[in-house]
Amino acid sequence: MRKIGKTPFSLSIVEPEAELCGRKEELKRLINYARDGEKVVLVSPRRYGKTTLAKKALHEIRSQDKNALTAYCSISRETTVAGVAERIASTVLKAIASKRSLLERLTKGLTAFRPVMTLGPEGPNWTVERSAGATGSQLLEEVIRSLANISKAPDVSICVGIDEFQTVACIDPKGGIEAMVRDLIQDMRVSFFFIGSQRHMLTSMFSDSGRPFYRMAHRMDLPPLNESEMIPYLTQLVESAGGAISKDEATFLARLSNGIPFFLQQIGYVAFQQGSGRMDVESIKEAFRQVMEVERGDMESSISRLPLGQRAMLLALAHEPTDSPYSQAYMKRHGLTSAGAITSALENLKKADFIIQETKTYKILDPFQRIILTDGMERELLEARAGIQS
C-alpha cells in the first residue's frame, strides 16, 4: 500500500516549477511574445490563473535562456505613482542584482533613486530609496528609461510582468501616466505582461480608442479549464501524493469547479483531507459545501455594500439571465420598478465585474455567485453527478 502524503492541492499560487493544469498553448504564446519583446495584456475573470500562468511563463523563460532577465511585481497595494515606480524599480533591481554588467547599466541611469543593499539571512536584499524632491512621474520615467538602457546590452532579453496593472488608472484617472508610459515603452525591445483582475477596467484601458494603451498589447483571454484537461491533471496530482481518485470522481470534481482553477484547488484540497487521500464522491460533496460556505460569507459582505437597485438586478440575473431586462414581463417577474434604475444598475454591475453581456444576454460573471444567490448548491451537486456512472 502506498503511503498517503501531504495534500498535493494548493491554496495559494502553484509553484512555478510544478505542472499546471492545461494552459499549454497560452504558456507557449506568452513565452514567444516575451522572446520577441512584445507587450501582452492578460485578461480573465478573477481566479482563472492569470498570476500563476504569468509567473510560470517568466520561470520558463529564465530556465530556457540564461541571458533572459525577468521580473514580476504586483502593484495592487500602491496608492501613488511614486509607489508604483518604486515597486517596479526594486523588482528589476532584485532581478539583475546577480548580473554585474547589467546592474551598472541600471544604476548609471538612476538619479532619482538610490539602490540599497542589505544583507539578510538569505543573502543580499535589494531595495531602492527615493531622492528627496523627485516627483512620482519623474521616478517612473527614470525606471523605464533604465530598462531601455539595459535592453541595449548585447544578447539580453527582458520581460517584466506587472500584475493588477489597472491600479495605474485608479491612481491617475486622467490618464497622464498611461500616456507617458506608452510613449516610453512603445518602441522599446522589452516585453511587458500587463495582468489584472479587474477585467472591465483593464479591458477599457487597452480597448477604448481614446485611451493611451489602445492597441498597445496583444490581448490574451484565459478561458475556464476543460474537463478533458482537468481529469488527467487531477488523477496525476492525487496519485503523486499516494491518494486515489477514479475517473468518475475526477469528472465530478472538475464539473463542480466550473473550470475555475481556484475552485479546483480549493475543493480538491478539502476533499483530499476529508477522505485522507481517498477522493470519493462523499468527500468531494462535503468539500464543495465547505468551500461554498466560505464563499457565501465573502460574497454576502461584498453584495451588502451594493445599492438596493443593483442588488435587485443582480438577483434577477442570477435567477434568469436575459437579453430583455426592460420587458414588462421580466420587470414584473423580478420586482424591478423603473427602466432608469435598470440602466444604471446594469452599467454599474458591469463596471464592477459582477455581470457581463455576452451576445446581448446579461448574466452573472461568476458561476459561484450565481449558485449562492439562487441557493442552488444542492442542485449544482445533482447536476454535476448527472450522467456519471458509479
Ligand SMILES: Nc1ncnc2c1ncn2[C@@H]1O[C@H](COP(=O)(O)OP(=O)(O)OP(=O)(O)O)[C@@H](O)[C@H]1O
Ligand atoms: N493552470 C492551473 N493549474 C492548476 N492550478 C491553478 C492553475 N492556475 C491557477 N491555479 C490555482 O488557482 C488559484 C488562483 O490562481 P491565480 O491567483 O493565478 O488566479 P488569478 O487569475 O491571478 O486571480 P485574481 O484575478 O484573483 O488575481 C491559485 O491558487 C492556483 O493554485
Ligand SMILES: [Mg+2]
Ligand atoms: Mg492574480
